[in-house]
Amino acid sequence: MQTSRAPGVAFIFKKALISALVALVLFSLMIGVRTEAGSDGQLTYWTRFGDLAMMVATVFGGSIVVELLRQWWGPVGTVRVVPPQVTSALSLGARLVAPVLLIFTFLVPVIFYNERYILDLGILVLTYVMLGWGLNVVVGLAGLLDLGYVAFYAVGAYSYALLATNFGLSFWICLPLAGILAAFWGVLLGFPVLRLRGDYLAIVTLAFGEIIRLVLLNWQSVTGGPNGVTGIPRPTMFGIPLSPGDDGLAAMLRIEFSPTHRIVFLFYLILALALLTNWVTIRLRRLPIGRAWEALREDEVACRALGINTTTTKLTAFATGAMFGGLAGAFFATRQGFISPESFTFHESALVLAIVVLGGMGSQLGVALAALAMIGGFELFRGLDQYRMLVFGMAMVLLMIWRPRGLIGHRAPTVFLERNQAISSDLVKEGHG
Amino acid sequence: MSADHILSVDHLSMRFGGIVAVNDLSFGAERRKITALIGPNGAGKTTVFNCITGFYKPTSGSMRLAHDDGRNIQLERLNDFRISKQAKVARTFQNIRLFPGMTALENLMVAQHNALMRASGLTLLGLIGAPSWRVAEKAAIDLARTWLERIGLLDRADDAAGNLPYGDQRRLEIARAMCTEPALLCLDEPAAGLNARESASLSELLLAIRANQGTSILLIEHDMSVVMEISDHVVVMDYGVKIAEGTPQHVRDDPKVIAAYLGADEEEAIAVMESGT
Known part of the structure; x- marks a missing residue:
């Protein structure tokens, strides 16, 4: 981990600099210059370079933080091994959500x-x-x-x-x-x-x-x-x-x-x-x-x-x-x-x-x-x-x-012989029309 | 045509703008037999299939389907879903078209849509859970189970169709087509992408369908081992016209078929290569 940090620093700074540059271009007109109609309808404007600098600095710092977080989390898409107990507890919880929600809804007016x-x-x-x-x-x-x-x-x-x-x-x-x-x-x-x-x-x-x-x-x-x-x-x-x-x-x-x-x-x-x-x-x-x-x-x-x-x-x-x-x-x-x-x-x-x-x-x-x-x-x-x-x-x-496929992305089959298992969202189509 | 043909294609032509994909093609598929339609790539086989199964409207020509009960149906006058619903012609696709997000069992249930719609009283009886609907639903599941058993996928009935191995998907698509209880089953390259063992089991499945269900089969196939093994009759096409037809042995020895498959250009290419080395 420590060895891979060294090339990472230059990379992080480069990325943060690019983000800051984009922010500078975008915000220079949006925040840096403020225009308004004056009392006689003429254009008045004043500059807010302090705010602009703060914004660009925030983007620079934020970009570094995001990049560090990304390194800390590891590459996206890695499969995290979840203990089977946790998985079963989660699925039990998921099964209980609907009845609990329904009972709660019935009791809301009470x-x-x-x-x-x-x-x-x-x-x-x-x-x-x-x-x-x-x-x-x-x-x-x-x-x-x-x-x-x-x-x-x-x-x-x-x-x-x-x-x-x-x-x-x-x-x-x-x-x-x-x-x-x-x-x-x-x-x-x-x-x-x-x-x-x-x-x-x-x-x-x-x-x-x-x-x-x-x-x-x-x-x-x-x-x-x-x-x-x-x-x-x-x-x-x-x-x-x-x-x-x-x-x-x-x-x-x-x-x-x-x-x-x-x-x-x-x-x-x-x-x-x-x-x-x-x-x-x-x-x-x-x-x-x-x-x-x-x-x-x-x-x-x-x-x-x-x-x-x-x-x-x-x-x-x-x-x-x-x-x-x-x-x-x-x-x-x-x-x-x-x-x-x-x-x-x-x-x-x-x-x-x-x-x-x-x-x-x-x-x-x-x-x-x-x-x-x-x-x-x-x-x-x-x-x-x-x-x-x-x-x-x-x-x-x-x-x-x-959750790109929504809160509950998987599909429950409508009929089954032995096992009622959910179908992963990668297989289910979204429709063409 | 003296033979008992379930499907008679007469002077079928299909043009796409200036391109003639099928030109004045006539052939027949015998009842309770397996007819193979073969030919080099681009010969127009799939176009013929699309005409028969209602996906294309042919430019000219007629296709007559003679049912066992004596009903004659002109396929070119039906379109779209009616070919399957009324004329009882089922098909599979060259590139598998299962419902990937539905289970194998669900795929076979969807295939029984029309029968189940009637049984569910156009949904109303089913909505109130009428006993007659429950009986029909159970019968449909049993039919699906039977087919899953026959294609050896009973233990994967509740898996998503998209998760099945390629060979299993091919067989499932055939089972799905059979669940519509067709009189004529059209298979577009059922052995494509299968290994030798899977091809052999496919041949077995098709022969069993012919023997047990009495379904007539029309298939397009490139895998000659399958064609030669199971076909009763072979029709060879090239550039949209029929160049030969007959028993597998007869067709195999036909010089025109050999020329079409090897191609004059290729012979020249071989000659050039040989002279070069």
Whole structure:
């Protein structure tokens, strides 16, 4: 080790110098010179060479530290031998994560009954868990990159909002209708993009998401345009309203009314919807349609040679994913009581896609963990205010370096004879479209 | 054509722009027999395969598939997945196309997609776990198990297909094609990249498929030991046309076949080399 240090020093300094030089070029204009519009609109500028020097010095020092760390850790890609006890303990822990998480989720309203903020955050996280699981069908299983998933969320939300405000239909009737309508739009999107793959598919789905948003924004007579839809009815517990009146749930149970009841009800409602999504997806994976989705992701040509209708297989994937998006949208509308096109921007699609990719494409548990990390973690960093995005982005970059295939990258087989062993992520394809 | 042909290819032509890959090719594949399609590289064999299995639409010509029950299907009128689903023609690929991230067992389950879709009531019966679906699923797993046993991969059923050795992947692809219960099995160079022992076991497997399942087999092959050993009938192609056909012995002795394989240019090359030394 000591002998190999000597040539290393020159190398480290050279690398640090190059990094510092790049930093100098980059930051000389970004930090070194500050420009601003003066009082009469003229250009004023002043230099901040002190800050610039500090930045370049930081990069120089940081580069040395990184290089030293790299030498200390040894070459990347070396296999670390983990004792079998540790491996088995880890796998036991991994198996326990899902049940423990589920039990904890069920208990959240009990533990945090008096903390409205936690309950609201829980509802938000669960909404994204459901959206992630829905998109996972399209992206994770069928391998079709969909950048416009928010469109189905919007269709679901507006379906419920418009049906409820215009026709007075109850939430429980509108919920399946919202799912069906969203699935219908999923098929509509599916048809034109059947022949597209990869980047082209992504761009068209992106455009589809924008079209839906723009229609909602401009079709003023129906959707209310940018003003959105207000006064969306709150959900009832199968007909019993959660209100302080005499016919409300509190009065019927002869307990004191509290607005938290509704929050708790909403929490369990989205939990039930998310678990339904999860159950259906797990079930579908073990059915021929689910296997066909995964086969499609692995090799479309082979699918066709085996007599699988790739058209209907893709369309069912789009429709199923869209349906769950629509259900989540209906929930969103009833929770907020007000929706506008602003809630359905591309940012939402990107967020849900990030959850799916971060979680490990195709993994249900991974998506749930990623939603928790992305939405919950984002809230955790709220104290850092303006650095929130920076810290968050850095955390994501680090995660992608350590786990390039997501939190849970391996794939669980849908059927087995003797051993139910996970399949390494190197073998599983990501899909071409 | 007096023989009982399951597949009759008539005046098949395939052009890609100005290039004529297959030119007015006619041949037949006999029922419950193994027909080999051979020829030098670039002779158009795989193009013929792609026409038969619906990946290409031929420029002209007809391909008729006569099923055991008397149904006649014009393959050029079907496309894509319908060739496998309706005409019951299965194929394998020159460069193996398994689903690498799925287990060997899953690969064989995907192959039974259409039968299982019917059994699962287009997913609805399966979603509620109806007893009829459970029975069908078990039957499908049993069929897959049978095939895994026949290709000697039962102990690796739960391993990812991409992790299997090359020879095993070749055999698994054939088993996967057989799980679609085809009437005609088209194999594109099944022995490519196999060693002598693996080739021998492949020959055995194909002969067993013909004997037990009664499946007619059409194969493209470069490995002459396999072709000569198992083929009932050989069709030789060169530059997109048929240059000879007949029994393996007959074809082997045909001077046109020898010329096509050795090539006039090569003979000249040998002559030049010999004179040089």
